[in-house]
Amino acid sequence: MKIQLSDEVQQALATGIPVVALESTVISHGLPFPHNLDLAHAMEREVRDAGAVPATIGVVEGMPTVGMSAEQIEIFAQASGILKLSRRDIAYAVAQQRHGATTVAATMALAALAGVHVFATGGIGGVHRGARETWDISADLTELARTPVLVVCAGAKAILDLPATLEYLETSGVPVLALGTDQFPAFYSAESGLQVARVDDPAAAAAVWRAHRALNGAGMLLTVPPPAEVALDRGAIDAAIERAVRRADDAGIRGQAVTPFLLSAVAEETHGESMRTNIALLRQNARVAAWVARG
Numbered sequence: 396m397k398i399q400l401s402d403e404v405q406q407a408l409a410t411g412i413p414v415v416a417l418e419s420t421v422i423s424h425g426l427p428f429p430h431n432l433d434l435a436h437a438m439e440r441e442v443r444d445a446g447a448v449p450a451t452i453g454v455v456e457g458m459p460t461v462g463m464s465a466e467q468i469e470i471f472a473q474a475s476g477i478l479k480l481s482r483r484d485i486a487y488a489v490a491q492q493r494h495g496a497t498t499v500a501a502t503m504a505l506a507a508l509a510g511v512h513v514f515a516t517g518g519i520g521g522v523h524r525g526a527r528e529t530w531d532i533s534a535d536l537t538e539l540a541r542t543p544v545l546v547v548c549a550g551a552k553a554i555l556d557l558p559a560t561l562e563y564l565e566t567s568g569v570p571v572l573a574l575g576t577d578q579f580p581a582f583y584s585a586e587s588g589l590q591v592a593r594v595d596d597p598a599a600a601a602a603v604w605r606a607h608r609a610l611n612g613a614g615m616l617l618t619v620p621p622p623a624e625v626a627l628d629r630g631a632i633d634a635a636i637e638r639a640v641r642r643a644d645d646a647g648i649r650g651q652a653v654t655p656f657l658l659s660a661v662a663e664e665t666h667g668e669s670m671r672t673n674i675a676l677l678r679q680n681a682r683v684a685a686w687v688a689r690g
Contacts, residue, residue, distance in 0.1 A: 396489070398509055399455070401462025407448040408510050413688035415442045415681065416461070416506035416514040416544070419453035422468060423477040423496035424655050425517075426670065432472035434674055436465075438515070438681040445685030450511055452502045454480060457492030461509040471496055479655075481534045499546065500538035503614065507542045514546050515684035517677045518582045519616070520654065521551035521560030524640060531653070532563065539614035540567035545604045547684040549676045550580040550587065550618045554636050554657040557587050564616070570607055571616045572600055574683065578620075583672050584629040585620035597683055601690030619683050621676040627668060635664035 400408070407414050417438055422431045435451065442449035451463040453471060460467070471477060471494065478488050480495040482504045488495035497505060499519050506514055520533025533555075539546065551560045561579060564571055571591045573579060581587035594600045600617045607615050620626065639660035648656045662670045 396459065396508070398505065399458045399460045400509060401450070401464065403448055404450045404462035404509070404511075413447040413513070413685065414450050414511045415447045415684045415688050416502055416511045417442070417449055417451045417681065418499060418502040418514075418516050419451055419463065419468075419471055419496040420479060420498045421517060421677065422471045424479050425658070426674070428472050430670070430674070432469060434677060435468050435472065437678055441678050441681040442515070442685045445682045445689070447685035447688045449681070450506070450509070452497050452505050454478075454485065454488040454493070454495035454497065456494060457489045459485065459489065459505050459508075461505060461511065470494070482538060483534065498535065500534040503538045503542045503544040503546065507544050512544050513684050513688040514544050515677075515681040516546060516548050517673055517680065518549050518552040519546060521555040521557070522563055523653065524554070524556045526556060526559065536560070536563050536567065539564065539569045539616065541613050543608060543613050545615045545617060545687065547617045547619060547680045547687060549582045549621055549680065551582065552654065552658070553582040553584065553632060554639070554654070554661065557581060557589060561589055561591070568612065569614055569616060570603065570612070571618065572603060574600065574617060574619045576620055580618050580620040581629060581632075582676075583621060583627040583632045583669055585623070585626045586629065591618070597686035598690040601687050604687070617683070617687065619676070619680055621672050622679055625672045625675045627665070627672055632661075632665070632669070635661050635669070638664050
């Protein structure tokens with residue numbers, strides 16, 4: 396499949412300059428305009444300021460694109476009807492010549508095809524609450540088990556079943572590290588009570604990544620707690636999530652609509668505090684990913 400690389404990304408890959416992949420779902424399906432556009436530009440600046448080249452990824456009029464232009468990002472921030480793409484959906488968007496915003500799984504898949512192996516996002520998808528009945532498990536987890544990309548994130552989205560998500564990752568052979576802590580972050584909160592392997596700086600994470608790849612491993616997670624000044628109290632955010640989950644159940648929300656509905660509902664329940672935390676951790680993760688890519 397043909398992939399469109401921006402001139403900047405193409406030159407960086409050819410000359411050994413580190414590149415960090417960024418997803419486009421957060422632009423089209425994550426935050427409202429203009430917060431989404433401001434965030435997209437801010438994340439690219441964080442990557443550049445930390446010494447790497449940003450590559451925002453999406454499908455633009457049927458063309459998988461690694462390194463979207465400012466104009467393309469603005470379209471994704473404002474246009475309606477942009478598809479939300481997991482790996483399974485990429486071919487449909489290509490064949491139909493549609494715009495498609497890439498989730499974690501789709502971004503990983505296209506990044507790896509382009510030769511980009513470090514990716515910054517907010518939180519990965521995982522095992523949904525109630526998955527014993529619904530079988531609702533994110534394709535992000537299977538992508539991590541098959542695709543050689545290091546994902547820098549704040550853990551899995553707190554709306555998920557975090558213990559089950561970690562169990563799934565362990566079964567799939569996906570290493571999970573935490574930066575500066577031995578606890579898996581709970582996205583909006585710094586601590587989940589779940590233990591994972593600790594590294595104390597991005598260089599140490601990069602060393603583990605190189606060893607993992609030398610052993611023919613696939614994906615890996617480097618989790619970073621949200622900045623302390625915006626991290627939310629775990630009890631309060633859990634209560635907000637429970638209320639949001641009940642709203643989703645009452646409304647009959649299913650499938651790909653669940654995550655954006657819950658994130659929006661949690662933002663309402665926390666009077667916007669969760670969105671502030673989300674924006675801050677996304678910027679931080681972009682910066683950390685650039686440091687790791689350089690390491």
